[in-house]
Amino acid sequence: MRHAAFAAALLALASLLGGCAPSLLVGAGATTGVAASEERGMDGTADDAIIRAQINDLWFKHDHAMFLDVGLQIYEGRVLLTGRVDKESQRDDAVRLAWQPKGVREVINEVRFGAGGGGAEQYGRDTVISSRLRAELLFTKGVVSINYSVRTVEGTVYLLGVAQDQAELNRVIAVARNLADVQAVVNHVILKTDPRRHPATGAS
Numbered sequence: 001m002r003h004a005a006f007a008a009a010l011l012a013l014a015s016l017l018g019g020c021a022p023s024l025l026v027g028a029g030a031t032t033g034v035a036a037s038e039e040r041g042m043d044g045t046a047d048d049a050i051i052r053a054q055i056n057d058l059w060f061k062h063d064h065a066m067f068l069d070v071g072l073q074i075y076e077g078r079v080l081l082t083g084r085v086d087k088e089s090q091r092d093d094a095v096r097l098a099w100q101p102k103g104v105r106e107v108i109n110e111v112r113f114g115a116g117g118g119g120a121e122q123y124g125r126d127t128v129i130s131s132r133l134r135a136e137l138l139f140t141k142g143v144v145s146i147n148y149s150v151r152t153v154e155g156t157v158y159l160l161g162v163a164q165d166q167a168e169l170n171r172v173i174a175v176a177r178n179l180a181d182v183q184a185v186v187n188h189v190i191l192k193t194d195p196r197r198h199p200a201t202g203a204s
Contacts, residue, residue, distance in 0.1 A: 002108055039147045039162040039192060040076045048074040054101040055079070062097060063090065070094045073149040073160045076197060077105035080160045080188055082153045084112040105196070108188055110158060118154055125181050127151040133157065136175050143171050148174075148189065155183035162197065163189050167196050 038045060041196050052074050058065040070091075071082040079098050091111040098107045118125075129152040137145035148161040157176045163169035169189055176185045190196060 036057070037146055039144075044076055047077065051077065051079070051101045051103050055098050058097040058100060059094065062093060064092050066090055071151050071153065071158075072098075073151055073158065075147075075149055075161045077103050078108065078160065078190075078196075079104055079106065079149075080108045080110065080149075080158060082110045082151055082158050083110070084114075084117050085155070086113065088113045108160075110153075110186060112153075116154065122154055126154065129157065129179055129181055131174055132179055136179070139173060140171060140175055143168055143175075148172060151180075155181055156186045157182055158188065159185065160188045162194075163191050165191060 001149070006124060031181045044119050052072060053141050055072060056067060061071065066085065067196070068080065069083050069085050073080040073082070079133065081094055081098060091109070091113050095107055133150050134145070134153075137143050137148060137150075144164060147163070148159060157179075159172065159176065163172070168185070172189070173185055173187060176182060
């Protein structure tokens with residue numbers, strides 16, 4: 001299973017970094033309307049995509065296992081790391097490298113290390129949870145689902161993005177908690193009015 005995932009990940013990374021500009025332009029054109037509807041806008045979406053590609057490249061060159069095992073969510077330069085690695089040093093390296101690309105404002109470390117994970121069966125359950133949650137949010141009244149990034153690891157749902165207000169965020173968390181097989185919900189979503197979205201000029 002890991003070999004197949006490795007091959008797929010390698011192909012994806014090559015497409016991002018290896019001179020496939022025409023296909024990237026086609027994909028960008030197909031998603032322009034979606035990006036423009038997000039709180040981060042088209043520029044923010046493009047910036048996050050560049051950060052993602054750069055972090056993945058750094059991870060892949062440093063440690064292939066890190067590239068496969070650490071999950072990456074990005075919204076407006078806020079980077080959320082999830083997953084499980086074998087050693088604490090791998091987790092530390094993943095965080096260190098994630099800070100390197102220009103435009104990274106925050107790195108949130110939720111990576112676990114050591115034994116665990118649950119194997120392919122747990123991975124399948126996690127995938128189903130994330131898919132169900134995205135579908136539920138799409139049809140939940142009062143929720144702008146496009147502004148949320150979702151990932152599930154070992155039954156824990158991780159949320160990142162921008163909420164219109166606290167009431168909307170509460171709805172999202174409630175939907176996630178009520179899904180079957182969800183063990184916990186970890187929220188890293190900020191509100192639309194949060195000053196971290198627009199740091200003062202000259203702030204690091």
